[in-house]
Amino acid sequence: MSVTLTEMISEFSLKLMLLIQTVRIILYSLIFLVSVLGNSLIIAVLVRNRRMRTVTNLFLLSLAASDLMLCLFCMPFTLIPNLMRDFVFGSGICKVAMYFMGISVSVSTFNLVAISLERYSAICNPLASRTWQTKSHAATVISATWVVSFLFMLPYPISSTLVPFTRVNNSTGNMCRLVWPSDVIQQSWYVSLLLLLFLVPGIMMMTAYGLISLELYRGITFEMRQCSTGSIKPGDNDGCYLQPAKKKKGELAHLQNSPATPSPNVTINSRDNVGSNKSKLSRVCSNSSTCNLMAKKRVIRMLLVIVCLFFLCWTPVFAVNAWRAFDRRSADKLLSGAPISFIHLLSYTSACVNPIIYCFMNKRFRQGILSTFTCCSSPKAGGVGRGAGSRMGTGRGGGRGGTRSGEENGHTPQSGNNTMSKWSCSTTPPHTVQ
Template identity: 25%
Template sequence: MDNSSLEWSGDGNASLRTELQSCATLRNQVSRIFLYAFLSAGIVSTVVGNFLVVLSIAYFKQLQSPTNSFILSLAVADCLVGLLVMPYSMIRTVEGCWYFGFLFCKLHSSLDVMLCTASIFHLSCIAFDRYYAVCNPLVYSLKMSPGRVALLIAVCWAVPMLISFAPIMLNLHIADTDIQIPEDVCLFLVSRIYAVMASLVAFYLPMAVMLVAYWKIFKAAKRQAKQISAMESQMAAGVGKDSSKKKIHRNTMKREGKAAKTLGIIMGVFLIFWMPFFTVNIVDPFIEYSTEVVVWDVFLWLGYINSSLNPFLYVFFNSCFRRAFLMFIGCKVCLPGISPGMELSHSRKERKKQICHNSQLSESYSPSV
């Protein structure tokens, strides 16, 4: 989502009007080059990383599961953020001007709100899906049937579209505000009502879903780790190993630590990168839009960075995705033995044996010349 601010009172009013009318960047050439390079790297990372997620799930059958359907749709939303939103936001941030017209400014703002909100909605659906998979595995296939997964994905796109395009294109988001903005400046100002309602729907409600789901997942993982340790203790007692208790305790701590680390990273990154923006988004209309523009730019790009980190958070924790990524990056998908139905969970040695075995089979059944 993009936003900016206006200091619309006292002496700041005159200085701001002068700045808006001149629409001239205050950055020197060196800082502009650095910002273009840095932000362009973030854009490329966002597009490439999420595109690899889409390719991996679309190509390998093992990755086509209900959870990965959410990840696929999430990757599409984040990839569109990198393609349709971030490049124009980069030019506006670096140059300080908007060169694409008033109508495209509204369209860009609508896409920004919709795609970023869709990304956050998908994150909450993934947490919801993992909650049923870990805490209620017996009813998981019933609760997460293909029809319900498709319905949840449709909601993840429909609700963000309703709170973005309709209010922004009809100027409902600036109701009861009396601020005139030049056409060569693209500022996304919102009224108090829209700021509160949109922030609640787009961030705070999904955040609550994620917090509750991941907290219950952590408790379930901790309970399962203790149950596994108890079973291992009984088995070790039958064998009669003296050091079994210490080993089992270490394994238990390792399992609990891994679960806490994974969930902590996921929630921590989400909160760190989106909480500042949505907090200021609600506060700013109540303090007469006095937040500095540079603050908005920093918080805005923190939210964008979350879209580039999602492939790493939700994919690189999975060894199957890592192997799929490496195959696409190394152009190995065209090699003999690499097929959409191959087993990605095999180790590297097992996979080499499988490829060698497949090639031997193909040679043995190939007709002799």
């Protein structure tokens, strides 16, 4: 009876291991494909469409490149050795893969912080940001993030090596690991990563997006108060809020400039005419205010999603790295195999959700994608593509009193519908795999 029970337990364990392995392969493959396709599409669109190379989109281009690097150098070299219980790619690939893993994580983090600061400045300090938010400044910041990341992650290729181990069946396998001169150096390295690539960037993003949400909430309160008193006027904003749509502004101007007295050829009572104009004006203002409030609420929700996803994706892997630095034996005992594989998968998910949050949820970016890949089919489509690309440009033309487009000055929008469109789209940062 005991033998039968043992066989049943062994068979159940084997089936469970096969199920977990199948689920891992499916999830890794799905996230890998979505990440590669999404980030490659973003890169192709921004490279082919010159009109979309605005300040914000330059940061998104760098983010897409780092996320693509994260997929190509992290996922295959994490899943395959984990399934085979052996790193079969050799010592050279071990060093290169570890190096580019760290670089991609570092660049992604710095880009996300730069995007949050750029958005805060463009939305809440639009006038001050005009002097420095240019394409050349964005290119300088992006170049600096890549150079700093390449230098900061040099310990990876230096310390990475193949470590042999004995399997259960007495065969020998290899692991790609970081071998440090001492435990103090290892602990100092992982604590610095935890601070520089997770805690500090996370706090900066929370602060920037929190201030933006507070500014938008004040705008919501202001507009609701104006609506309740009936004193709202088109264009009542401080540069951080939505402007009424162009069509509505034209309609408002027409209604406001309409004569109060009828012409000799008109037989309508002037009092009825004025009352009708006021009624139309009230409806237009009400509709515009409602749209503004809904857009700002969507922006606040999106900002919360960005911050939550940042911590959801990266907290486990940074916590595990710090744990392994101070107590490697217990961490390897409890997390080896499927647990660490799923923790890494959660961090790789950031490369999958970044294109969705920051780009594909933006209606104008979707228009830019369609225009980019349809402009070669017909002249008419090409014309549409140019127009969509121009509208997609996160220019400051929507700002108060602004008349120049984003392509002319390289700025991102400070206010207006363009700003809300950018915010209707919506982190990620780093991690180090061992």
